[in-house]
Amino acid sequence: MPSSPAASRWVQLLLGLVVMMAISSPQYVWTLFVKPFQAATGAGLPTVQITFSVLIVLQTLFSPAQGWLVDRFGPRALIAVGAALTGLGWMLSAYVDSVWMLFLTYGLFCGIGTGIVYVGVVGLMARWFPDRRGLAIGIVAAGYGMGAMLTTFPISSMLSASGAPRTLVVFGLILGGVGVLAALGLREPRPGEVPDPAASHARGEDVAPAHAENADLLADVRDDDHDINRGPHGDVELRQFRPRFRGGGRTGPGACGAAIR
Helix, strand or coil: CCHHHHHHHHHHHHHHHHHHHHHHHCCCCCHHHHHHHHHHHHCCHHHHHHHHHHHHHHHCCCHHHHHHHHHHHHHHHHHHHCCCCCCHHHHCCCCCCCCCHHHHHHHHCCCCCCCCHHHHHHHHHHHHHCCHHHHHHHHHHHHHHHHHHHHHHHHHHHHHHCCCHHHHHHHHHHHHHHHHHCCCCCCCCCCCCCCHHHHHHHHCCHHHHHHHHHHHHHHHHHCCEEEEEECCCCCCEEECCCCCCCCCCCCCHHHHHHHHC
């Protein structure tokens, strides 16, 4: 891994993106497996669809608990566990013969696994990019959808050619393995590896150029019609505007007309 602190955090962002891409398929390609799961369990469509609800509820509703686990045990370990649970849920669901086993494998394992990865990766990227949180979190969040874009057609093709059990085992192993390997490269930032926006602002790095530019601009337009005061930090403040007309020194409602005449 590159030793440069600036390069290190972009490597971390790339690893986080890969993990997010690896765990997105259980949610986005669910519809491809609905009919095979109906055939395997003998259950109707509404009952089988409960599996998807279980996945989403566990993925989202338990986010605070998942975030606490990530903080307690560290992002690397928990994100790796989440990726492994996601892949394992797919692999085990290949052998279900009842809806309860389907809820436990595809619903429970994949729901908890994807939730841990999502919360863990987003939180970790926020720590690596305190100066560009929106950019970093947006990239990894986009990866959650990008992964499904890359896997939907291969999964659909294998599903038609080899059936649901083989497809679930193969892609569960591939995606879970890729997610775990990428997660093992993640780590917390060390002191000095990330910029400190507060310190930069305190040093005036962000605001000093703006003060200088404003001061130069106002200095160019300073004339007799403006009373300009400079503040203690070099900023320029327009204190008073005193209109003057060269129409014999008249002021009041008729002054403007006198000046024009």
